[in-house]
Amino acid sequence: MExxxxxxxxxxxxxxxxxxxxxxxxxxxxxxxxxxWVIFLWGFIEKGTIALGFNATxxxxxxxxxxxxxxxxxKLYAKKNFQWFIPLSLVMLSFSLYExxxxxxxxxxxxxxxxxxxxxxxxxxxxxxxxxxxxFFGALVVRLFQFLAKFADAIGxxxxxxxxxxxxxxSNLKRVLLGITILMLVSFFIIIPLLSAxxxxxxxxxxxxxxxxxxxxxxxxxxxxxVFLFLAVxxxxxxxxxxxxxxxKNNAKETKQVDSIVSGIIISGILLLYILFLSIQVxxxxxxxxxxxxxxxxxxxxxxxxxxxxxxxxxxxxFFVSFxxxxxxxxxILLVFTGASFLLLGSAAQRMIMYVTYYGFSYEKFYxxxxxxxxxxxxxxLLSRFFIKKRANIIKAVxxxxxxMFAIVTILPVExxxxxxxVALAELxxxxxxxxxxxxxxxxxxxxxxxxxxxxxxxxNYSDINDVxxxxxWALWVFNQxxxxxxxxxxxxxxxxxxxxxxxx
Numbered sequence: 001m002e003x004x005x006x007x008x009x010x011x012x013x014x015x016x017x018x019x020x021x022x023x024x025x026x027x028x029x030x031x032x033x034x035x036x037w038v039i040f041l042w043g044f045i046e047k048g049t050i051a052l053g054f055n056a057t058x059x060x061x062x063x064x065x066x067x068x069x070x071x072x073x074x075k076l077y078a079k080k081n082f083q084w085f086i087p088l089s090l091v092m093l094s095f096s097l098y099e100x101x102x103x104x105x106x107x108x109x110x111x112x113x114x115x116x117x118x119x120x121x122x123x124x125x126x127x128x129x130x131x132x133x134x135x136f137f138g139a140l141v142v143r144l145f146q147f148l149a150k151f152a153d154a155i156g157x158x159x160x161x162x163x164x165x166x167x168x169x170x171s172n173l174k175r176v177l178l179g180i181t182i183l184m185l186v187s188f189f190i191i192i193p194l195l196s197a198x199x200x201x202x203x204x205x206x207x208x209x210x211x212x213x214x215x216x217x218x219x220x221x222x223x224x225x226x227v228f229l230f231l232a233v234x235x236x237x238x239x240x241x242x243x244x245x246x247x248x249k250n251n252a253k254e255t256k257q258v259d260s261i262v263s264g265i266i267i268s269g270i271l272l273l274y275i276l277f278l279s280i281q282v283x284x285x286x287x288x289x290x291x292x293x294x295x296x297x298x299x300x301x302x303x304x305x306x307x308x309x310x311x312x313x314x315x316x317x318x319f320f321v322s323f324x325x326x327x328x329x330x331x332x333i334l335l336v337f338t339g340a341s342f343l344l345l346g347s348a349a350q351r352m353i354m355y356v357t358y359y360g361f362s363y364e365k366f367y368x369x370x371x372x373x374x375x376x377x378x379x380x381x382l383l384s385r386f387f388i389k390k391r392a393n394i395i396k397a398v399x400x401x402x403x404x405m406f407a408i409v410t411i412l413p414v415e416x417x418x419x420x421x422x423v424a425l426a427e428l429x430x431x432x433x434x435x436x437x438x439x440x441x442x443x444x445x446x447x448x449x450x451x452x453x454x455x456x457x458x459x460x461n462y463s464d465i466n467d468v469x470x471x472x473x474w475a476l477w478v479f480n481q482x483x484x485x486x487x488x489x490x491x492x493x494x495x496x497x498x499x500x501x502x503x504x505x
Contacts, residue, residue, distance in 0.1 A: 026069050026239060027157050033062045034231035038224040040491050049104035050442075050484060053494040056095035060111070064092075066235060067119060070243045074122060083400065084118040087407030094410035098496045099442040102363045103410055114403055116144055123246040130248065132395040139248045146241040147234070154236035267318060271337045274311075311341055315382060335386050338379065345376050360422035360433035362440070366414060374405050415444040423455075436473040443481040446500045450478060 036059055044051040068076050076085055091111055095104065120143055124130055192210065196203035315338060352369050359365075378401060385392045419438055426433045435456060438445075449456055456474045485497055 023157070024161065026066065027161055027236060029062070029066050029069060030154075030236040030239065031158070031232045033059070033066060033235055034228050036062060037231055038228045042224060042227075049101040049108075050099065050488065051492045052095050052104055053488075053492045053497065054096050055491040057092055058491075060092040060095075063115075063235075066239060067242065070239045071123070076119075076122065081122050084121065084403060087403045088115065088118060090407040090411050096494050097411055098413060098415070098494060099444045100410075100414055101442050102367075103414065107410060110406065114406075116140075117399065118403070120144075120242065120246050123242065123244075125245055125247060126249075131393055132399065136248065139246075143242070143246060147238040150237040150240040151233055153240050154233045157236060157240075158232070267333050267337060270314070270318070271333060271340070274337065274340060311344055315341060315379065335383075338383050338386075341379055345372070345379060348372055349376070356421075357425060357428070358430060358432050360425050360431075360438075361418040362437075363414075363418075366418060367409075370405070370409055374401070377401065377405075413444070415441045416448065419445045419448060423452075439473055439477040443485060443500055444496045446478065446481045446485075449474065453478075 036055075040055040041051075041059060064076065075081070091107060091114075094100075094107065117140065120140055121127060130136060192206055196206065318334065318337070349369075349372050352365070352372060356365050356369065378398065381397060381401070382394075419441060422433055422435065422438060425431055426435060453474075485500060488497065
């Protein structure tokens with residue numbers, strides 16, 4: 001079994017003590033993080049994202065502290081790590097700012113990926129020279145799953161703390177735990193039942209202890225114990241696996257050139273097909289007014305969005321395979337192809353803006369428009385590569401751009417922006433906005449709705465008589481959102497919730 005050590009150090013007495021202290025702190029921190037999970041994050045899957053607030057931010061900070069403690073010489077908050085540490089910190093902070101359930105759901109899946117990627121990137125030797133390609137991500141995946149082979153080492157580390165101390169004598173912690181266990185068994189199975197049978201007053205006084213012990217033996221408690229033990233081992237195993245520098249090289253050889261004739265034919269063929277497509281779609285590229293039929297409008301806007309998204313992916317693929325790997329003529333064709341992409345970008349943006357003007361913002365429309373902005377910045381960056389001789393690390397640039405734009409959108413008051421924009425747009429003569437549809441928003445806008453209660457209750461835009469029944473939609477929404485706030489535990493709150501509670505008081 002591999003000995004769990006933080007780093008190689010001389011065997012002087014002080015160095016050994018320091019190594020032992022760091023080792024013990026990492027073990028206790030791993031156990032503490034798993035304990036924090038079962039106490040403050042237990043059951044959030046059933047409750048939903050409303051249960052993620054200050055608790056989620058603190059949990060993620062504790063994870064960061066664990067990996068910092070494992071590698072004290074690699075300061076995660078150092079200036080060299082600012083380009084990824086700052087946006088990652090914003091994502092962690094976002095749980096404590098707003099309710100915003102949509103972005104929280106996305107963050108739950110995205111955060112582990114970006115943390116794994118950029119933390120291990122910080123552990124790379126000569127990281128600025130590494131080209132992010134399939135070999136890099138392959139090595140990253142291998143490093144990621146190395147923690148599975150460290151389970152035995154993690155269990156051994158916990159056992160060494162519980163069973164033996166640094167001087168090989170029986171640990172006081174083990175003796176304390178053994179004494180508490182025996183005391184509880186004797187008390188609850190022998191002494192308390194006997195004394196309760198002899199004195200009813202005593203039985204009433206210790207009833208809460210019996211209830212507590214029964215809850216302690218419940219299925220939920222058993223499940224928490226199992227999850228606690230599992231997470232404690234997983235976190236420590238990940239720490240052991242990722243404590244060493246990430247050794248990887250893929251840039252020793254010169255960039256392989258792509259056959260100019262083959263690449264020229266492929267890029268030219270795609271460009272011709274794209275031009276043909278644009279010539280057929282030219283009358284739909286720029287529209288002055290959207291159709292009255294909502295389904296037709298939705299199809300028109302979404303088709304432009306997905307055309308842009310698909311074209312951006314194609315652009316990335318072509319750039320990754322052929323950029324700066326072919327002759328100048330093929331590079332010029334690639335330049336024309338990238339430039340032509342801005343036609344679809346402008347068309348998609350124009351359709352989306354008109355769609356929002358007519359029908360207002362929603363989660364889907366806001367993030368779709370944000371994606372269009374992402375594609376625009378990315379296309380501008382790709383276009384700029386033609387005028388810069390330095391080799392382009394394309395995938396790395398895409399990952400960092402995504403990280404920053406994702407981090408920024410997580411801390412934006414999206415719901416407040418959505419509802420205020422829709423209220424303003426609803427005043428336009430061509431508006432087709434139905435304000436009651438905004439009841440899909442969370443309590444981030446509760447204060448705004450309550451401040452403008454008369455407006456929301458009386459200015460509903462009904463399209464037919466069947467919509468009259470929705471007149472009380474906002475009243476019901478306000479009631480439900482206040483109920484959600486009242487039922488929240490203090491550690492599930494966020495700053496937006498606190499402000500809402502203060503306003504309601």
